[in-house]
Amino acid sequence: xxxxxxxxRYRRLRARVARLTDPVALSTESRLVRRLDMLLIVWGVLxxxxxxxxxxxxxxxxxxxxxxxxxxxxxxxxxxxxxxxLGHEMKAAAATRLDWLCSSRGLVxxxxxxxxxxALLCGLPAEDADLFGVLWVFKLxxxxxxxxxxWRVIQIEAEPLAGVLFAFMVTLVCAAVLAHLLERxxxxxxxxxxxxxxxxxxxxxxxxxxxDVTPVTTAGRMLAGLxxxxxxxxxxxxxxxxxxxxxxxxxxxAFLRTWDLVARVPFFHAVGATVIAAVAQRLRAREVCxxxxxxxxxxxxxxxxxxxxGGVEVHLPDASPRLGNGTFFGEMALISGAPRSATVxxxxxxxxxxxxxxxxxxxxxxxxxxxxxxxxxxQNRRHCPTAEGEQQDAEA
Ligand code: CMP
Numbered sequence: 237x238x239x240x241x242x243x244x245r246y247r248r249l250r251a252r253v254a255r256l257t258d259p260v261a262l263s264t265e266s267r268l269v270r271r272l273d274m275l276l277i278v279w280g281v282l283x284x285x286x287x288x289x290x291x292x293x294x295x296x297x298x299x300x301x302x303x304x305x306x307x308x309x310x311x312x313x314x315x316x317x318x319x320x321x322l323g324h325e326m327k328a329a330a331a332t333r334l335d336w337l338c339s340s341r342g343l344v345x346x347x348x349x350x351x352x353x354x355a356l357l358c359g360l361p362a363e364d365a366d367l368f369g370v371l372w373v374f375k376l377x378x379x380x381x382x383x384x385x386x387w388r389v390i391q392i393e394a395e396p397l398a399g400v401l402f403a404f405m406v407t408l409v410c411a412a413v414l415a416h417l418l419e420r421x422x423x424x425x426x427x428x429x430x431x432x433x434x435x436x437x438x439x440x441x442x443x444x445x446x447x448d449v450t451p452v453t454t455a456g457r458m459l460a461g462l463x464x465x466x467x468x469x470x471x472x473x474x475x476x477x478x479x480x481x482x483x484x485x486x487x488x489x490a491f492l493r494t495w496d497l498v499a500r501v502p503f504f505h506a507v508g509a510t511v512i513a514a515v516a517q518r519l520r521a522r523e524v525c526x527x528x529x530x531x532x533x534x535x536x537x538x539x540x541x542x543x544x545x546g547g548v549e550v551h552l553p554d555a556s557p558r559l560g561n562g563t564f565f566g567e568m569a570l571i572s573g574a575p576r577s578a579t580v581x582x583x584x585x586x587x588x589x590x591x592x593x594x595x596x597x598x599x600x601x602x603x604x605x606x607x608x609x610x611x612x613x614x615q616n617r618r619h620c621p622t623a624e625g626e627q628q629d630a631e632a
Contacts, residue, residue, distance in 0.1 A: 254320035257313060259378065262545050264585045276306045277375045284369035300366050304352055307372065311349035344374045385489070389481035400473045411463045412437040418456040441467040494519050497544045497589055502562035503609070511603050518595035524582045531580040537569020539592045546586025551579045558583065567610050568617065570596050
């Protein structure tokens with residue numbers, strides 16, 4: 237085997253591993269790799285939590301060392317395939333790797349892999365070094381959409397949140413001064429200075445209420461009632477702002493995700509950004525696994541499907557044409573109003589986009605070119621069932 241062939245084999249292997257470990261790839265294999273990574277993280281975090289329990293002392297290698305070895309391996313693999321995944325053509329591989337290492341994600345992976353070995357090398361006892369495993373919990377952040385949404389919401393809603401925080405601080409300071417004035421004679425040990433009465437004000441305003449310090453004068457108790465109510469209002473405002481921002485951000489992300497899927501369907505390539513935006517608002521994403529019946533012959537048709545990635549088989553009396561990426565099905569029942577003409581079954585894990593009948597009709601009125609293309613395809617299928625199927629098969 238000459239050098240060139242060896243190089244090309246090496247590049248092919250690296251590209252394949254890059255695809256497998258791509259954090260956004262939709263293939264079944266890369267999803268499996270992500271699930272295994274998640275499992276490893278949960279395993280590691282549980283290991284750190286249970287590792288110093290006397291009952292699990294003998295299991296330490298299994299609880300901590302195995303996930304640690306996994307994280308080191310994952311880190312090295314990620315570093316290796318990074319130039320293929322990020323694909324900065326103008327940048328050298330080393331620069332791409334350095335950029336990634338300086339990113340929050342790279343840093344978490346780096347520390348997750350090397351903090352414990354470094355602590356052990358520095359002479360820390362194993363049970364103390366293992367505590368660095370707590371860093372593994374940050375790896376979960378990449379799989380939690382909720383965390384990144386929360387961070388984004390805090391950024392977007394920073395102004396109203398800061399406004400409520402300001403109101404909280406003003407109430408806190410005023411209440412602390414008032415409590416000091418009203419209670420200092422009766423309870424000098426707890427309210428003797430403004431700083432001392434701050435402790436009572438904070439526990440009351442946050443509605444924690446330890447009860448270690450309580451006002452004893454009538455005026456002091458009236459103040460306590462006001463502080464408690466202000467606390468509830470402040471936290472209700474915070475929760476309201478966050479909840480509204482959260483739901484807006486989730487809707488925005490769902491729209492962007494659908495947009496991304498729609499843009500991958502070749503059928504929509506010709507129609508332009510405006511139509512894609514209109515369609516993306518109406519499509520729902522759904523994933524089905526191999527063998528799922530997506531459409532059953534004879535059922536009433538209330539939606540049609542676009543295949544983003546995957547494949548389905550249409551079960552007709554004389555043939556079983558296959559449809560692949562970028563094609564659609566389920567349109568005939570919507571056009572004719574008749575029951576479903578065939579059963580359609582997914583041949584592998586398939587990412588679909590669903591268009592409901594009401595939206596189909598609405599889009600047909602607004603974008604006749606879209607509707608015409610769908611009608612023409614339905615016509616072809618009605619007249620020439622097998623030929624069309626063979627063509628789709630070849631494409632898939
Ligand atoms: P519908 O009748 O709503 O439900 C079954 C679907 O199978 C149908 O819409 C078409 O989308 C699809 N279908 C029917 N016949 C063919 C064919 N010959 N080739 C490809 N797809 C077909």
